[in-house]
Amino acid sequence: MTDHAVNTTGAMNLVNSIPGALALLLACSLLLPTGAGAANKGGIDPRPITFEPEPLTKLHPKLAWIKRDKIRAAWVSADLHKPYGDTDKTQARVLADGGFNTVIFGMRADNKNRSHMPDFTDVIPANIEAAHAVGLAVWVLMSYGTIHQDPYHRYRDPAGKLATKTCCPLDLPYLERHFGRWAVKFAEAGADGFILDTEMYESDLSDYEGPCVCSYCFRAYLDVFADNGDTIYDSIPAAQRGIWLREIGVYGHYSRFAVKRTEDFLDSIRARCQAHNDAFILGYASTMEHLPGNTRGFGTSTVPCVILDESEYTSGPTFTMRRNLQYIEQSGLPALYIGGLWINQNRPEQLAERGLLAALYADGWWAWYSWALVTNPDATTGPQTTNPYGRWKGTPASAYWDVLKPMHARLEKLLAGDRAAWPAFPLLDAVAPVPxxxxxxxxxxxxxxxxxxxxxxxxxxxxxxxxxxxxxxxxxxxxxxxxxxxxxxxxxxxxxxxxxxxxxxxxxxxxxxxxxxxxxxxxxxxxxxxxxxxxxxxxxxxxxxxxxxxxxxxxxxxxxxxxxxxxxxxxxxxxxxxxxxxxxxxxxxxxxxxxxxxxxxxxxxxxxxxxxxxxxxxxxxxxxxxxxxxxxxxxxx
Ligand SMILES: [Zn+2]
CATH class of the missing domain: 2.60.40.1190 (Immunoglobulin-like)
Structure with missing residues (x-):
């Protein structure tokens, strides 16, 4: 399907093609305030689009554990109910004994039929049961923008290029089909959260370079802000849309509209999940605001959006983490930030040391790929000890448990005690002052x-x-x-x-x-x-x-x-x-x-x-x- 051949119905028609509650939400959110005296630019009336801070001020009582203990998440495969090595313990039990309090595992719909998820009726309940039996919170993960199934709209970047695979970030019916409805089903099935991995594997892009200007997105914008949308739509060639928006001075306005639409769409998924469990967590990987609007869409001042950031993967907490935490605070984002560490790239002692720092200074930490911590634990060769999914070179799983368990115990002591006893945030003393x-x-x-x-x-x-x-x-x-x-x-x-x-x-x-x-x-x-x-x-x-x-x-x-x-x-x-x-x-x-x-x-x-x-x-x-x-x-x- 080419970009020109897609259905170009605008925002209001688009609303009719998605479920009732969602449609109502979108329709409401599009009634934007009329700016006093905002100048008409090139046929566009750029009424202000505003964003109110929404800080995490009233944490849901069921989530009090997050502030007390911090999030300590293991991103695993869905084998939590299976035994750990040749012991009689489940993998879930070993993770809980090692001090983790949350597990994240990924699920995929059938590539040829997005309405079917092969493991939904057996694997998910078994994993939720095994995790809950030992007190672990369960967050189910899906990959955004990976393995697409037509029909869907392709992303067109603001410089004009149409992606060959990467999806439009605002093709709402597609995204609803791709992951939205599944998030709601996970909530129904008893999971405690849903994580969207936005890294877009197997697409031709792994990041969006700017707001999408595909036919669908451009049309949605014109429907809300142009008096003569048809004329503009027909007169601007698809590859020139981003340039045209810049030339008439509304590119920033267009970007904010895209952010607003993302927020509203994700917010509607959140509301449907939380109708089943009012403390259901929604979050995303891989970097903060990877899809602008993610955070406020998924979070509220009561139930935060959890950001699984990968900036710390091989280095541990850095200046990037400090900036991100500062951004969350200054913007009043309803978010908790947890720093990710890549098991294969961190020696066991490094993993423990860096995990401790992330848990103390941010809202927690998560380990990828924790499958390596609970699978073939004694192996010192083979996939469990090689890049990218395995442990550090030739290391048995016990080498990690020997340091992670005491680290988590120390974390609890430090959190309960005086902050002056915390280890210092790295780098601050080690780098040159600014010139x-x-x-x-x-x-x-x-x-x-x-x-x-x-x-x-x-x-x-x-x-x-x-x-x-x-x-x-x-x-x-x-x-x-x-x-x-x-x-x-x-x-x-x-x-x-x-x-x-x-x-x-x-x-x-x-x-x-x-x-x-x-x-x-x-x-x-x-x-x-x-x-x-x-x-x-x-x-x-x-x-x-x-x-x-x-x-x-x-x-x-x-x-x-x-x-x-x-x-x-x-x-x-x-x-x-x-x-x-x-x-x-x-x-x-x-x-x-x-x-x-x-x-x-x-x-x-x-x-x-x-x-x-x-x-x-x-x-x-x-x-x-x-x-x-x-x-x-x-x-x-
Ligand atoms: Zn688009």
Whole structure:
């Protein structure tokens, strides 16, 4: 089925094709407030779409154990009722004795018939019974977007490309068929939770690069916000939709609408599950807000969405985990965050040490793939001890139980006692402090032409940038300069291009959704200095810019807001040996408010072309505002 051939009915017709309660919910949620004086843009009336914080304030009494004991989850196969090795204990019993309190196991519908799940009537009840008999909570998992069955809509990314397999994230009837109705059946069958693994195995993408602009999604947007949806729909070629949305300045609005629809859809599944068990947990893997809207869709202020994050898989808790926890708190997300560890990539002692830290500083931990902890426990060769599903090289299961059991006992003691006795969060003392710099007043003329011999640059502050994200010297020796005046912020950089470099094909135009793939630089500018709301600027060596606001508010996190378009002027020069960038960006009210004398901003310069480098090492991805450097606006450098 091609994208053009799909049913293009809009949001209201779409509502008619899904179950009654869900339809009502969606219809209600689409009655969005009319913004006072919101300007009509290109035939679109972008009425504000708002998101209210929904923090976890009244935890359901049946879930009090989560705060007291933390979540300690084992992601296993559905063999909990079977014996552990040649003992007479069930696998569930061994997991409970080892200190786990939750098990997660995956189920799949028949690939050729999504209405049939072969193991539903025997395997699920046997596992629930075995787990409940020893006090383990049971969360059943399904994989999102894996092994599709037509008919369904394909994802079209905002740059225009139609996926060959990956599903549209908002093909609601399909998603209902794919996993929604099964989540409800698991709740009916007595499970305690449902986890959606959003990693999309066996699809052509494992992440969405932005909101889907397939016929179905684009049409749904027009039906709600355009007066003449038919005309717009017919006049914009499918591959140009994302570009058109950017050009008329509603791309960010479109993204928020997609987030809202995701929230409403998942919320309807949650409500149907919780009609059977009002403390039924819903959650997801693999990274926070992997599908933007996940968290608020699944969680409420009473029953949280559990986020099974994989950022800690091989390293244990890091700055990424700290940022994620901070995001949950600042946005008022109804979420609990548990850090995942990959058994095969962690020696038993490492697994215990890192699991303890995640359980103390986050809301718990989970071990993948815990099948290895309970299957062929004495084997030191074979699948139980090899990548990816097995234990650490040649290790018997007992080596894990010898450390996990005491770790969980220690966790309970630490949680009941004084926080001062906790082991320190890793890295905080071990890494370099963030760099500082000054942004002096401009002392002379600057012409934005890609040459740095202007008088204004001679008195600017100079910086070097030649290290990777972990503070190690690596890659080209870049330099950059900063200054400011009454109306604008100035940045210039000289970036060597290593000999023999073949530049990737450059994606042209402002706010290109894949601008990060261009050969250039990224700037992060955080005027508040607290990381709540900061600008990301991507500058290509062709002079194209991408400006986005990252807002630690509900609904905005993953894709940023591309409707923010400050006045920016660029000068650029590129030879075979180097590129030079100069920018002048006007202070404005939305994000880059004019600094007072002496004011300090968070700031970072990053490069991911030729090498991955950053001025301030983040010890993680670029988007870690807590690790941005500090720049102070002063008179002299
Ligand atoms: Zn779509």
């Amino acid at each position: 500082n710099g000054r942004v002096p007043l401009r002392q002379g003329q600057i012409t934005l032409d890609g040459s740095l011999d202007d008088p204004g640059w001679q008195e600017a502050s100079q910086f070097e940038m030649a290290i990777d994200r972990f503070g190690k010297k690596d890659g080209p020796e870049n330099t950059f300069m900063l200054c400011h005046d009454d109306t604008a912020f100035y940045f210039a950089a000289r970036c060597p291009i290593p000999e023999g470099t073949v530049l990737p094909e450059q994606l042209r135009g402002r706010d290109h959704p894949r601008a990060w793939a261009n050969y250039g630089l990224e700037l992060f500018v955080d005027p508040s200095g607290d990381g709540r709301r900061y600008a990301q600027l991507i500058l290509s060596s062709d002079g194209d810019t991408y400006e986005s606001v990252m807002d630690y508010g509900p609904g905005a996190f993953q894709f940023g807001d591309l409707d923010w378009n400050p006045e920016i002027e660029v000068g650029v020069q590129r030879t075979e040996a180097e590129f030079i960038l100069e920018i002048r960006i006007l202070f404005e009210d939305a994000v880059l408010t004019k600094p007072k004398h002496g004011e300090t901003w968070g700031f970072n310069v990053c490069r991911s072309s030729s090498a991955v480098q950053s001025w301030s090492p983040t010890y993680g991805p670029f988007h870690l505002p807590g690790r941005f450097g500090r720049i102070q606006f002063v008179k002299d450098r």
